[in-house]
Amino acid sequence: MAQIVMDDVATIAPTPHGCGVGSIHHRSSHEELRYENLFVEGGEYVFDGNRVTARWRVAKNGVGRWRLYTINPDLSLVITPDLRIRKYRRNDLTCVVRIIRSFETVFDALKPLDETVCCCAEHGHLWSLFQSTGTCAKGQYVWTWCLTCGAEQISFRESGECLQWPEDMDAITAAGALPTLHGPIVGGTSCNR
């Protein structure tokens, strides 16, 4: 049975390039926007620095909800009709549900993927200040992610080689290094207990 954990996840500093990538819907238009039309089925977005896919799912009780799927099949976000976000993290025994209160609505932290990709193509990636280290088949690396489009990058210490996800998907898959969820909302780096 799911448990609901009332949780305040740390608010993230706004990070934009200033290149005109704004919220999808401004608050003033929320009244006109029907919940069923919030997203495009199968549409790709960046939520808080992570790439997600929107899908409409109808529960056993017949109620439909928009869900944002991440690269981790055990972690998804449910958007409620009041545009709040609930994070569902499945583990062996249960599903932990956390209400994310960092944003007034989901659109404060969500952008269409193609907009963010265009933005980074024009202005370059905005790599996070946070870095971590790891080891994969190709050796030790330093890892970081793009706050705008959710791309990830690893640089190998020894060779100086640099791989990016998703462009270098094949090489990265072979090395077993990426991608991974990141950031405090879904990545669980600092704020999850």
Ligand SMILES: [Zn+2]
């Ligand atoms: Zn980027």
